[in-house]
Amino acid sequence: MKVKAExxxxxxxxxxxxxxxxxxxxxxxxxxxxxxxxxxGGALMKNVLEGGKLKDLVKVLVNGRDVRGLRGLETGLNDGxxxxxxxxxxxx
Amino acid sequence: MVKGWGEAAQLKVKSARVAVIxxxxxxxxxxxxxxxxxxxxxxxxxxxxxxxxxxxxxxxHWSTDLGRPKVESAAMKLTQLNPEIAxxxxxxxxxxxxxxxxxxxxxxVVDGLDNxxxxxxxxxxxxxxxxxxxxxxxxxxxxxxxxxVPGEGPCLRCIYPSASAPAEAFPVVGTAxxxxxxxxxxxxxxxxxxxxxxxxxxxxxYDGELMRFDEIAIKKDEGCPVCSRQKxxx
Numbered sequence: 001m002k003v004k005a006e007x008x009x010x011x012x013x014x015x016x017x018x019x020x021x022x023x024x025x026x027x028x029x030x031x032x033x034x035x036x037x038x039x040x041g042g043a044l045m046k047n048v049l050e051g052g053k054l055k056d057l058v059k060v061l062v063n064g065r066d067v068r069g070l071r072g073l074e075t076g077l078n079d080g081x082x083x084x085x086x087x088x089x090x091x092x
Numbered sequence: 093m094v095k096g097w098g099e100a101a102q103l104k105v106k107s108a109r110v111a112v113i114x115x116x117x118x119x120x121x122x123x124x125x126x127x128x129x130x131x132x133x134x135x136x137x138x139x140x141x142x143x144x145x146x147x148x149x150x151x152x153h154w155s156t157d158l159g160r161p162k163v164e165s166a167a168m169k170l171t172q173l174n175p176e177i178a179x180x181x182x183x184x185x186x187x188x189x190x191x192x193x194x195x196x197x198x199x200x201v202v203d204g205l206d207n208x209x210x211x212x213x214x215x216x217x218x219x220x221x222x223x224x225x226x227x228x229x230x231x232x233x234x235x236x237x238x239x240x241v242p243g244e245g246p247c248l249r250c251i252y253p254s255a256s257a258p259a260e261a262f263p264v265v266g267t268a269x270x271x272x273x274x275x276x277x278x279x280x281x282x283x284x285x286x287x288x289x290x291x292x293x294x295x296x297x298y299d300g301e302l303m304r305f306d307e308i309a310i311k312k313d314e315g316c317p318v319c320s321r322q323k324x325x326x
């Protein structure tokens with residue numbers, strides 16, 4: 001299936017682009033993160049996961065819904081979904 | 093005249109007491125618009141002095157202010173802009189111990205901070221004191237805003253479920269806090285006058301790189317250690 005991933009703040013720089021559309025073989029958020037990590041030279045996983053879980057201060061949304069209110073890393077994805085990654089932002 | 097913004101609304105603005113915490117990139121435009129709009133009492137809280145690296149975005153401070161306390165530099169300009177209002181400069185670092193005292197008598201808090209840890213302190217105090225808190229933050233060409241009204245929607249800890257935050261420096265393109273600080277002032281004025289619909293339960297995202305605004309729905313965390321027991325204030 002084809003999904004769109006969006007990155008904000010310093011993740012945008014680390015990953016190297018504001019957004020990416022890609023085909024993934026798996027069906028969950030974790031599958032997408034693994035695929036993105038492989039495509040970005042390991043830029044994503046270390047910045048959003050810790051001990052196999054999402055970092056507390058990182059928000060991940062699927063079509064605008066926080067995955068913490070869904071099934072976390074096991075949240076199922078569908079064709080056309082938009083997945084957004086937000087690290088904490090605190091400049092002023 | 094803009095619908096609803098008559099004498100009654102202006103009197104509410106005149107009698108309002110607003111705290112701007114941090115008079116840097118966000119706090120400069122926010123406090124300029126609040127002062128210009130006639131907020132009767134403006135408390136400015138910041139313990140920093142003006143540095144050359146601030147001047148790309150902190151528009152209340154000029155090259156002639158280098159080394160001056162920010163609250164002093166800000167208060168001078170805001171008073172010149174509007175001599176009819178009271179500007180109260182507080183040159184203190186905000187801590188867990190003094191936050192309640194610093195926010196005493198305040199109707200709305202506007203976020204001009206530059207780190208997440210201080211925002212957690214302000215968030216917790218605002219929930220406890222039941223003061224609406226307009227949150228804004230920026231990174232690069234991006235900005236984020238939500239309006240926290242204790243008991244009505246999520247607080248900052250519902251959004252970022254962690255008590256600790258890394259202390260980091262965030263690079264900022266000057267206009268990003270200009271956008272978000274102005275929006276924060278708009279939200280404060282709406283809360284004070286009761287006009288319009290504040291960004292409660294909504295995180296507004298400004299993406300200056302792609303030039304677009306988005307919003308995402310944010311929900312109160314029923315198990316939030318900070319706000320889960322609060323009842324509505326309005």
